[in-house]
Amino acid sequence: MEVRMEECDVECKTDSTDEALATVRAHFTCGGEARVNFGATLPASQRFAFPNERGPDYLEYIPGIHVGLRCSTEAYHRRSYSLTGPHEPRGPLEMYPQNAKDFLRYSIDLAWDRGPRSFEAEVAVLWRVMQVDLEAFLLRLCVPDASGRVRTGGCTNAWDWNAPVATCATYNADAREIARDLAVSWVHLHDKDNMARIAGIPLPLLHARVDAAPRGARVSIAERGPRITIAQRETHVALKRGKPWTRSLSRETVLKALAASPAALLDALEASAAPDEAWRAAAPRAAEILDRTRKLTEAGGEGPPVWSVYPYTYRHLLFLKKHPPFLVRRLPSGGVVLATHPYCSLWPLWADALSALGLMDK
Numbered sequence: 463m464e465v466r467m468e469e470c471d472v473e474c475k476t477d478s479t480d481e482a483l484a485t486v487r488a489h490f491t492c493g494g495e496a497r498v499n500f501g502a503t504l505p506a507s508q509r510f511a512f513p514n515e516r517g518p519d520y521l522e523y524i525p526g527i528h529v530g531l532r533c534s535t536e537a538y539h540r541r542s543y544s545l546t547g548p549h550e551p552r553g554p555l556e557m558y559p560q561n562a563k564d565f566l567r568y569s570i571d572l573a574w575d576r577g578p579r580s581f582e583a584e585v586a587v588l589w590r591v592m593q594v595d596l597e598a599f600l601l602r603l604c605v606p607d608a609s610g611r612v613r614t615g616g617c618t619n620a621w622d623w624n625a626p627v628a629t630c631a632t633y634n635a636d637a638r639e640i641a642r643d644l645a646v647s648w649v650h651l652h653d654k655d656n657m658a659r660i661a662g663i664p665l666p667l668l669h670a671r672v673d674a675a676p677r678g679a680r681v682s683i684a685e686r687g688p689r690i691t692i693a694q695r696e697t698h699v700a701l702k703r704g705k706p707w708t709r710s711l712s713r714e715t716v717l718k719a720l721a722a723s724p725a726a727l728l729d730a731l732e733a734s735a736a737p738d739e740a741w742r743a744a745a746p747r748a749a750e751i752l753d754r755t756r757k758l759t760e761a762g763g764e765g766p767p768v769w770s771v772y773p774y775t776y777r778h779l780l781f782l783k784k785h786p787p788f789l790v791r792r793l794p795s796g797g798v799v800l801a802t803h804p805y806c807s808l809w810p811l812w813a814d815a816l817s818a819l820g821l822m823d824k
Contacts (some may be wrong), residue, residue, distance in 0.1 A: 463500040467492070471600055486533070494535035499560070502529045506594040528560040530676065553611075554658070557603045562619070566804060567591060571768040573755040579769075583776045584742060586748035588773040589787045596631055596801050597791060604633045613662045614642060619804045623657040625650050627711070627812050630684055632806045637798035638724040639665050640731070641716075644812065648672050648716045651681035665720070667715035672716050680710040683809045688737055712823040728790070728798065735788035740781070779805065786810055 465474040465485045470492040474485045475786065486496045504527060533555055559565040567588065594616060604615040617631035618624055625647035626632045632643050645668035650657050652675055660668070737745070758768065785808040791799040800808055816822045 463498065466497045466499075468497075469494065469495060481797070490533075496533050498531040500529055500531070500590065502527060504565070504595050505598040506591040527564040529623055530558050530560055532556040532558075555603060555615075555717050557599065565595065566774075568772060569773060570771050570773060571755070572751050573758045573768045573773050574751065580744065580747050581750060581775075582744035582781055583747035584771055584773050585778050585781050586741065586744040587751055588778075590748060590752065592803060593787075593789050593801060596804070597799055599787070600631050600633050600799065600801075601793075604635075605793075605797070608795070610635055610795070614646075616661075616802070617801075623661075625657070625683070626661075627809045630806060630808065631799065631801040633797060633799050635797045637792060637796060639726060640727050640798055641665070641719045641722070641723055642668065643800070644719050645669065645672055645714050645807075647683075648675075648681060648711060648713070651683075651711075652679060652713075665809070669717075669720050672713060672720070675713045677713065679713045682710050683807075712821040717815060718823075719816065722819065722821065726819060727815065728792070730818050731800065731811060732790045734811050734814035734818065735790045737787070738785055740785045741787060747813055774805075782806060 463476055463479070463482050465482050467473075467486070467489050470489045472485065472489045472492075474482065476482055476485075481484055482498060486498070490496055535554070536819070538570070570587070571589070572584070572587065585740070600615060600617050604612045606699045612633075613635050614626075615633045616623060616626055616629045618629040619721070620629075623629075627645035634640055634642055645665065646657070646661055647659050649655055649668060649671045653671065755768070782803055783807055786802050788811045789801040790811075791801070793799065800811065800813065802808055813822070
């Protein structure tokens, strides 16, 4: 574990979490910024068993990935400049894998046995694995304890924190405030406010900001530009084939959602997240492959050969684009997590749920 606080010229390498925390607490007020690099085990590697992720002894070796954790204050960003100007705040807390391909699992060894290869089943395996890691890492950042100090958070493959409905995962500490994702997205896209500055403000203030916009105002969800994310690009392509009103979000729709019953919104999101026919057809084969792979790994590799699968070919991504998977998880703490694959966007989930409730302004 490595702790770096550049403005205070402090660097510490240690195996002790307590020592790392003590270093940050002792010097944080000096510079208002701290970085911690450490190794972490992917939770899915503990739940599932893949031959390329185990050593000779199945129980003794589970590889990890390198993770960066960054904490900074608003004051740090105001005085911190790059060649192009002041740095945009990315949030009080930011966590990221230092090598995205490790987190996205660009290679998985799977035991196929005699069954035919199925690109759909491979995507289904990938999503079953990725949703475990995605949810676990988001909750590690947002819910490290029972204090409830973090009101909301998100996961994105963009360079910066973008609109919640265009990200691949969001967390809200209070499921009754699920409409926050819509309101924050509107304010971010319409008023161009930085996400880190508006994500946690009280819901009544967000409502007032949306209400202050001109009647009939709309924002585009599938934005174009040099920093467009893969998720936004896929969303744009998918929505081009849909109805015109699904490509944007109106002021009136956000106000209706804020006035709607939170329970009804959550129920609609859960209904919209249900797997479609293509996912249901791929699920049995995916479960069979995962179970066979687990048994093979636990047996020390004695059994049928495995195939190293790269689950991001054109055919894999085409299936993901046409059939994005979604997860709506109500937490025991009263919070809620929405998630999809990092190459997808949550907007189709929201668009379907809002349409089902008759809230989409056409």
